[in-house]
Amino acid sequence: MTKRYAAVAITRNGIQLARQLGERLAGTDVYGYAKYSEGLVESEGQYLFAEPVKELLPSLFSRYEGVILFFSLGAVVRLIAPLLQDKKTDPAVIAIDERGEHVISVLSGHLGGANALCLTIAKLLCSHPVITTASDVQGTFAVDLLGQAFAWRADSFDNMKSVSAALVNGEPVAVLQECGERGWLPVGATLPEHVCLCSSVAELLESPFSAAIIVTDRLLEAPEESTLLSRSVLYRPRSLVLGLGCNRGTSEAELEAVVRDTLNELKLSLASVRNIATAQIKGDEAGLLTLCSKYGWELALYTPEQLNTIPIANPSDTVFRATGAYGVCEPAALLSSGAADWLLRKKKSGNVTIAVARVLFDGVEESL
Structure with missing residues (x-):
C-alpha cells in the first residue's frame, strides 16, 4: 500500500462522490461495490469489490491511515465496532452521506488525524464538516496533540485522558514549558482562562492545579516525580x-x-x-x-x-x-x-x- 486513504462506497451516488474525492484528495484509493459501479474501471487507485463491506474493511483498517466510508453514520459504527483496538493505532475513520452534504469525523479524531482530514474533505466536496471532540468545539488545544507538528513525544499516555478531561471541563490546568518550540497553540485556538502558564517548577507547585502538562528535556528529580507525575502529561520536545x-x-x-x-x-x-x-x-x-x-x-x-x-x-x-x-x-x-x-x-x-x-x-x- 502506497496511498494513505481508502474511500469506500456501495451506492451509485456514493461511488460517484468517492471517485470525485479520489481525483481531488491526493493519496486516495477508491473502492466501489461492483454491482453499482457503472463506469468504474479497475486500475491503479480504483478497485471493484463484490464481497460484503464487513469482509473488505479489516484489510483496509490495517493498510491505510484513513478510511472514508460513504455510508450512514449508524452503518459505519456497526461496521467498524469489531475492528477497534487502540486510539494510538486505529486509523482515522470518516463517514459521508451519499449526497455528500455532511462529512463526519467518527474515529481517531486527534491522534489518527480524522478531524483534520474531515475539514480537508469537506472543503474539497463543498460539504459541512461535523467534528464533536470537546477541545475542537471549545476552540482550545488538544492535550494528546500537543507539539505534534514538532514531533514532541509523550513519555506516557497513562494520564492523557484525565488531563484532557480537566482541560475541557474547566478545571485548573498548569503548563510548564522549560524548552522546545513555543508556537504549540494551534492557529485559531485560544488558551482557556483556567490554564496557567508557569515559568518554573516552583511556580507550578505553588499553583492550585488539578492537572499539569510539562514540556522538558530533563529527567525529573525524584521529589518532582512523586508530586507531579500522577496528574501530569510529560512531553519531550526534540531539543x-x-x-x-x-x-x-x-x-x-x-x-x-x-x-x-x-x-x-x-x-x-x-x-x-x-x-x-x-x-x-x-x-x-x-x-x-x-x-x-x-x-x-x-x-x-x-x-x-x-x-x-x-x-x-x-x-x-x-x-x-x-x-x-x-x-x-x-x-x-x-x-x-x-x-x-x-x-x-x-x-x-x-x-x-x-x-x-x-x-x-x-x-x-x-x-x-
Whole structure:
C-alpha cells in the first residue's frame, strides 16, 4: 500500500462522490461495490469489490491511515465496532452521506488525524464538516496533540485522558514549558482562562492545579516525580543535539552506550534527542548510521571549513590531520543546534567523543 486513504462506497451516488474525492484528495484509493459501479474501471487507485463491506474493511483498517466510508453514520459504527483496538493505532475513520452534504469525523479524531482530514474533505466536496471532540468545539488545544507538528513525544499516555478531561471541563490546568518550540497553540485556538502558564517548577507547585502538562528535556528529580507525575502529561520536545566524533569502525553498541551514559549523567532524556552532528568525513561511518536509524535521528554533517568557524578551547592537531578540522563534536553540536554554548563540552570515552547542546528555538536560547 502506497496511498494513505481508502474511500469506500456501495451506492451509485456514493461511488460517484468517492471517485470525485479520489481525483481531488491526493493519496486516495477508491473502492466501489461492483454491482453499482457503472463506469468504474479497475486500475491503479480504483478497485471493484463484490464481497460484503464487513469482509473488505479489516484489510483496509490495517493498510491505510484513513478510511472514508460513504455510508450512514449508524452503518459505519456497526461496521467498524469489531475492528477497534487502540486510539494510538486505529486509523482515522470518516463517514459521508451519499449526497455528500455532511462529512463526519467518527474515529481517531486527534491522534489518527480524522478531524483534520474531515475539514480537508469537506472543503474539497463543498460539504459541512461535523467534528464533536470537546477541545475542537471549545476552540482550545488538544492535550494528546500537543507539539505534534514538532514531533514532541509523550513519555506516557497513562494520564492523557484525565488531563484532557480537566482541560475541557474547566478545571485548573498548569503548563510548564522549560524548552522546545513555543508556537504549540494551534492557529485559531485560544488558551482557556483556567490554564496557567508557569515559568518554573516552583511556580507550578505553588499553583492550585488539578492537572499539569510539562514540556522538558530533563529527567525529573525524584521529589518532582512523586508530586507531579500522577496528574501530569510529560512531553519531550526534540531539543538536544549530540555532537559525536569517533574512531573509524567504532561499533553502534559503543556509541549508544556513550550517548546513554552521558545523557543520564546530565539528567537529560534520550527521547529529546533531535539529531547527531559530526564531520562530513564520518558520513559513511556504519556505527553512526546504525545508531541514527535505530532512533530515527538525522545525521548532520559539516565540512572542515564549517567546523573550523567555531572557536574551541582545545584545538587538536591530531584531529586536524585526520579530518581537516581542529575539533568535531563541539563545533558540530553548536552548528547544528544554533546554540551559543554547550550543555556539555567535549567528553572522551573510549573511541568516542561527545558534546551536547540545546537547540535554539525562535531566536531564544533555551536554558534550564
